[in-house]
Amino acid sequence: MSIKHLTSESVRRCLHGVGYEIFVQSFFDSNGDGIGDLNGLRQKLNYLSDLGITVIWLMPIHPAKTYHKYDVEDYMDIHPNYGTIDDFRHLVNECHERGILLILDLVANHTSYDHPWFKQAQLNSVTNPYRDYYIWMDSERVQKLGLNAFDTPDANLVGLWHKVGPESEHFDWETFEKKSKTNISVNKDDRVTSKLHEKSLTNLKPEQTITNTYYALFDPRMPDLNYDCEHVQDEMCHIGRRWLELGVDGFRLDAAKYFYKPPRLKSNITWWTKFRNEMSRINPSVYLIGEVWDLSTQIAPYLRSFDSVFNFELADILISCILYEGNGSLMLKSYMKILNTYIKESDKKEVIDAIFLSNHDQNRVMSVFNNNLSKAKMAAALLLTLPGLPFIYYGEEIGMLGRKPYDKYRREPFLWSSTNCQGQTTWLESLYTKISNGCIPLDKQLEDSNSLVNHYKKLIHIRCQSDILCFGLLRPIITKIRCLCLFEREYNNKFIFIAHNIGSRRQCITIPEIYRQNKGKIIFSTQNENQIMNNGEFNLNEYSSIIIESD
Template identity: 40%
Template sequence: MKNSKLILMAGFAFAAACAPKEVAEPVNYWPEAGVTYEIFVQSFNDSDGDGIGDLNGVTEKLDYVKELGANAIWFMPIMPSPSYHKYDVTDYRAIHPDYGTMEDFKNLLEEAHKRDIKIVIDMIINHSSSEHPWFVESRKGRDNEFRDYYVWAQKDTIAESIEKKVITLDSDNIRQWHDPGNGDDFYYGFFIGGMPDLNFDNPKVREEIYDIGKFWLEEVGVDGFRLDAAKHIFPDDRPLDNHAFWKEFRAKMEAIKPDVYLVGEVYDKKEIVAPYLPGLPALFNFDFHYTLLEALNTENGMVLAKKQKEILDFYQGITPNFIDATISSNHDQPRLLNELGSDPEKYKQASAILLTMPGAPYLYYGEEIGMLGLKPDENIREPFLWDVIEKDQGRTKWIEPVYSTDATVTPLSVQKEDPNSYFNHYKGLIFMRNSNPALAIGTLELAPEDYPKSIMAYFRKTQNEEIFVLHNLGKEEVTVDVPKGFSNKIYQLGQAVYAEGKVKLGKNSSILLTK
């Protein structure tokens, strides 16, 4: 065994959680503040032995998702596609055959709903695959009935744009205009040539998309959609058209399913993100992810708390009804443990911060067992380790793992038996969050006192409950004063000792106090 594994198996004395004397029953706060578990089916659980994860494999593990405490699952793309990641769809009304059948998916939905687990699927409508029948027809000529389903331009009209592309946070490809082979007419594909952008100036395209949404909501029964590349429905110089489209999309979907859940990927700063809220009531908070890493890696305690307060107040000025989808990682970023220098104490504190902050947290599969991964993307999406390799019937084999191996990551079955494991740490935090309304749906107020730089301090408040949260993000022990009346400890991570109005906090330690 590698040293990292031995450390984990030995347990972390600093990671003991102290439960309150009377523990309330957990409440499902989804979608406003519940926990959503992101699954890449390809890597999750293989039920038929072909080496590829599948929907029946997920169904087998629904009790695990429930045990972890998650309230919903977001599936990365499950529709037919020529790529392993499936973000280039060839059929919007079907299941990729590697993953199973539509009947398998409907059975998964039924079983998930029995367990009060909601199901959200990735909807990729900014672009299709270049192998989609619409595009196959579109490229046949200017007179084809599907020509205007995509964005085409004659070469001489875009000569200055063919080699130009503004690099964005969510794409570093160098071309946006692509030659289908005739050298005259070019088509627009923001990401890559294999993903041609759909033309939303065409009313027929919009109606196609609304019918697809209706199919999944009404005929299949999903609970909502994660909308990929929501910022790029129209080019970046047409943001008002983007905002208007998503308002229209929301109205169409709510007419079908009034409580439909819509979460958008708008990869940008808050000023760009916020105007999408009237159309997409939930938006991923990428600032949270990056500022969390900055806070932990620079030992700057209040930088995240201040940023989060600033974002929430800014969003409130746009609309009072929004869902802040917070993340500590996802399928596009290096694994969180890698980002934190493989420091187990920082890693545990990162999740303690995520799950004691306001918002509706997303948890990327495998984070709860400390999976590892760096770019390229395939290695951020490696197989989940259910059991030791000799016994792991469900482990997928579509890719040879580079980072998350038996030598570096302790499988779930072993972690379940260790009270100080990553898994039990995450499980305990989620339970605590779901059992304390202030942590789930309470407001965020920053502590007024000027604490040392490494301290993050804030209050979570409801009308009937108030929790004071302290995190020491530094390496050195710190002793700080506690606001008057907060003396009842409900949670502790690491070395955190309360006595006579003061708290002594060791390296990457946290404490939660009530009155």
Template identity: 35%
Template sequence: MWIIRSTCLLLVGWLLVGCTADKSAGERAAEVSRQPRRIESKYGVYYQVFVRSFADSDGDGIGDINGLTSKLDYLNDGDPLTDTDLGVTGLWLMPINVSPSYHKYDVVDYYNIDPEYGTMEDFRVFLQEAEQRGIKVLLDLVINHTSSRHPWFKESARSENNPYRDYYVWAKEGQEGFNLRGRSSWGSRLWHRKGSSYYYGIFWDQMPDLNFDNVKVREEIKAIATFWLNKGVHGFRLDAVLHAYGIFEEPLGTNLREKNLQWWREFGAALEAVNPDVYLVGEVWASARVVAPFYSGLDSLFNFDLAEGIIRAVNSGSTVYANGKDFAVWLEGMYKEFAAVEPHFLDAPFLSNHDQERVMNRLRGDIDRAKLAAGIYLTMPGNPFIYYGEEIGMKGTKPDEEIREPFVWFREAKLPETSWQNIAHNKDTVPWEEQQQDRNSILHHYKRLIRLRQTNEALAKGDFVALESSNDKVIVYGRNLRSGGSARSSVIVLHNLSLEPQEIIVQGEDLSGAKIIFESTGTNKNRVNGVRISIAPLTTVVLQRSAIHAP
């Protein structure tokens, strides 16, 4: 593709703003908006898979597409009457495109499967088998940057006059307005020398950032996404959403946030034209205030604030959040902030991911607390995302390779277990095979929660109402599915954060007739007596009732 080079690039301090020669394209992008959201087809419980670590089909030690296909019956066997499968309805596959790295977040070829993982035919079969089981597939789409080995970048680096030069962002030593010594907020270098010039790359010198002010780049990205939608994927997890234009702040009069939002609206609208039910979930690793505006372009955003809030609450044993508010009240306020941008937002609650210390480590290896944390986020609104191995209590701390260790299938290593990485943290993790037979295992707990969610409309699709209680050791909220202004299905969810049994009164609620439909522990110790509820230590209880008053 031939392009016109940009006529200007402005950097104030260490923040980048690009100016394309095609100003009309930028103006058109500002006018793009997505259609009213069709969210009914997008609900589900998703499972994040690092293909390399999940299941190996050929004995080379590296997980692959065929290995994943062989384990689909564990994830969801397609039969709602069985209880041997986990029951998830969606998969997020971490990057599977051609890449020189083990993690594959530096893509060389967006249109092919990395040979370590398999072939396009393997992927076709995988999609077909997933579809038969009712499993939707999201691909990790890494488009903030490419690999430095990508043909675009190789061409871009050849000369200032190369037609691909403007696919990336370049500057010269001493060029006015550029701080080539600038660093990101986490300390990484922003500019990297190549010959007599510098290119911009926020994460690493092997990951040069694309120039989204270039309309040709934007069209390339939309073409890549369209290619995979036409192959049969249902949507994308979008990496580094915040960084398409600059980082974090707005340099003198240029609204970088708005440029980011415009791009994601443009991207979402383009993909809706291909598949009106496309599902887009973005990574904006920031506070809810920063996250909220991105709902104008994306269906879901990972809720990092909620993940941290859940872990704090479970570790502290108190519903009082850091800002002094009750946990449920704080969360209700966050949801209102999201709804102000997009009334049909789908939150993406989770506990940890491939970039973070595993939740089992955050909870000091306490299985009961891990079950409680799962009970909280798997009863929240939106689409929960489970990081592979979380459901069997896998552990892991930095460096990154050790939070991405092989899934523990058996006590003795054998296929499909992978061996690309030595086990540092999970030698004592009870393997999947043994947990399958244990009704008290954390795996069985996850299965029960997922089935409850999938069979209860209020939990799967209902709104969220913070409820007042008489006890700061118990989180209490309602989930209501409404029809014609009234609740069609309603539940009350309670989580006892303490090590002692608790008795609470839910203010303003008549619990007569309420029925316990789920209790994580303490069977026969959790009771409803009029307006009072008794709940066992570190326990989640779900009550079904006909209606809940919403303020």
């Protein structure tokens, strides 16, 4: 089957459109087994296209033991529950026919405990070529150093070093969390442990004697790969090339800062530059987006190798602004500082910043807002009017719920209908996203012009049809009114004025001169008062937005 490809200009426009993260297992089921699959996703491409999505990011789709599939057993294949390589080719082609890019989650920091490489690495021979694919340490040395935790936002509370055997192979997070939730916490003391960890791993070389204690940052079932081993680098480049040849447009690169232990910036950048060069040989327009869960100053250098990184710092600030109804100007100042840092540290003239509200590792936005529809709409309006490539977590557009302590309940089945419709995934009984909890299914929302999904749809289409909103620079307008967020976007000497009232009271705003009367056109408003007052003032209702384009 031949693969259809998009032109470089089409790729450019897609990367300035809107992204959508999908957990395939929870999306749409094509064969009635209750598990979402690739053909099910293909059946829903029209929905995503109508919504205005231009980039789809698939969470891991490879064979794996866990439900989340970040423990890859075979990088070259598709999980049998999800379909086949041919199903994947069809999906790629149908995405491209609709002008949608498809990127894959590449989990290259670690493998599954059951990956053939790790099975080979356990064999008792120091000459085993796969031994060097992983990181080993004598168990007595581990015990002496007391390395039990690591200072990271997605902290592994089980520890860093694990013994080969049934306890690690069959480790279960839910059981561990139930036993540990009352007596385990991450605190400042973990930073001390982290320093010991760094000292123990600096210039680490593979053990020359046989030991069965291996390093795994995130989970005992997911041993970390050793990127000081050139064979590992070659394997990952081969894997990346394989999927590009199958038509993938790029990769979301999981845990990108942890590839060298401890995180070594220079080594990480060198590796990712090599990976980028290898991928560019297959597809010069390849899109690489990294997960570097850190502050902007730590993220910025990775943009020398990546096209984008996820902006966790902005996501926290943006959600906080909406939640507490204030600091709109401070948010804009912070974002300008982040963008300037990115451009300076990456040596780039332009950065495609990957902005978002939440993802699969975080509590869903609607849960954070306690099911407040007005705040959910406000968050969407802010996200979709700022520069960058905004990513929507599947179901965010219909107000799906989900929160800790268990990850799977932040990845619940998409709620398509108020009835048990064909295609609804049932692999997990939803704990949060239920009609009884106030969740409104997609079919009902599509019938309501004021629904959350139609709010998203309208804003996405306005964004994607405007070069100013797609490509324009950010020009903050600072105000002392905490609940107002005012700014302009500029592109090719054309301007758009955007005002958001993130508070619960009406506010009077002054419209800049070039947008007044016949000089400006309202292209979006969440309220009925669509007339700018003669004196250039406008009453903006609570939790409302207005977008005005200059003539």
